[in-house]
Each structure stands twice: as structure tokens, then as C-alpha cells.
Amino acid sequence: AQSVSQHNHHVILSEAASLELGCNYSYGGTVNLFWYVQYPGQHLQLLLKYFSGDPLVKGIKGFEAEFIKSKFSFNLRKPSVQWSDTAEYFCAVRLTGGGNKLTFGTGTQLKVEL
């Protein structure tokens, strides 16, 4: 069964620091990849997605992610975090041609300190 791993469960950064959150998946077929964010007290929102084409994907609020097929990875990055980026971040994978089920990682709680 496909699985998604997010190795960083809790990350604490100072404002203006750079961010990279890891996401690895276990399936070797064609996949769609997503990062969602959940701000405190809010619902899950889509940050960015990859379906095909340029493996470097840009999303909202200055976030980007790079799909590296050979490493089964889709890491999330932001050059300079802000206090308002404090949230929980979830990576998700859909196996194309295998139904439409979205499998999520366990999430990474990011805290940005002033």
C-alpha cells in the first residue's frame, strides 16, 4: 500500500529563517503530489500541487516544492518564513490509475518565533 512519510514532526524556526520540510512516498508509479496547510483553528487549505511538467512547483505565500522522482520526494521550501506561517503542514499523494484516494502524511507542526 502506498504510504507518505514526513520525517519532521515538529520544527521551530526564527522569522526570516529558511524552511525545508521533507516528504517521501513509497509508490513507484505515476503520482500526483500535494502540500496542504492547516492554520490554527482553520480548515485544511491547498498550498501547491504537482501533476506533471516542471518538477519545481510554486504555490501560495512564497512556498515552493520540488518533485524528485528518483528520490520519491516532494519537499516543501520557503526561503524566509514569517510568524504567520505557524501552522501544520501535510503532504499528500494520489496514485494515478489506482483510484482517487489521497494518502496523507502525519503532518509537520511548524512554529515560527519572532
Add this chain to the structure above:
Amino acid sequence: GAGVSQSPSNKVTEKGKDVELRCDPISGHTALYWYRQSLGQGLEFLIYFQGNSAPDKSGLPSDRFSAERTGGSVSTLTIQRTQQEDSAVYLCASGQAYTEAFFGQGTRLTVV
């Protein structure tokens, strides 16, 4: 509608009682998902509906859990004989086939 709507937002129930959780998806979305979110556990897939196809029930944790989707729109997740381990936030999402999912605010279920 503006987004995915779930009701109730909070539900406290006694152990052993049945509960029904409702999801109103975004109009026109053919895909509907239910997930369960527990502290530190991420999002656990429960069930997925796509159009008129048979639902993917592979994530339902026991036969106490069931879900239906009427008329390709509203969905109800039913938990029978609730147990304390069922306490969690139950999330519904909808989307078009093979695109991103849009999430509701969730229903926080507490079994006492």
C-alpha cells in the same frame, strides 16, 4: 455553495450511542472523501465516493463505521456503538475527479 460544509461542528456523545455526521460538498463536485484526524496521527483515510462508482471503503476501521452519499451530493458518516477511541475530528472533502480536494471545517467528536 461557498465551500464544504460539515455539521455538527462539535458532537459529544455517550459511549455506545450512534452518531451521524453530515457533509455538504461543493456543488458539482463528483468526488467526496472522509478522513479522521487524531492528534499526532495525521489524516486517516476512511472512505471515498466518486460519481456513481462503488465507494472505496478500504479505510473504514470497523463495521461500526458506514457512510452513504445520496444523489451524488450530501454524505452521511455513521458510527454505531461509539467507543472512546472514536474521538477525533472527522473531515470531509470534495473535488472533481483527479484534482485537489477541498476540505470542510470538520466535526469534532468526543465520546464520553
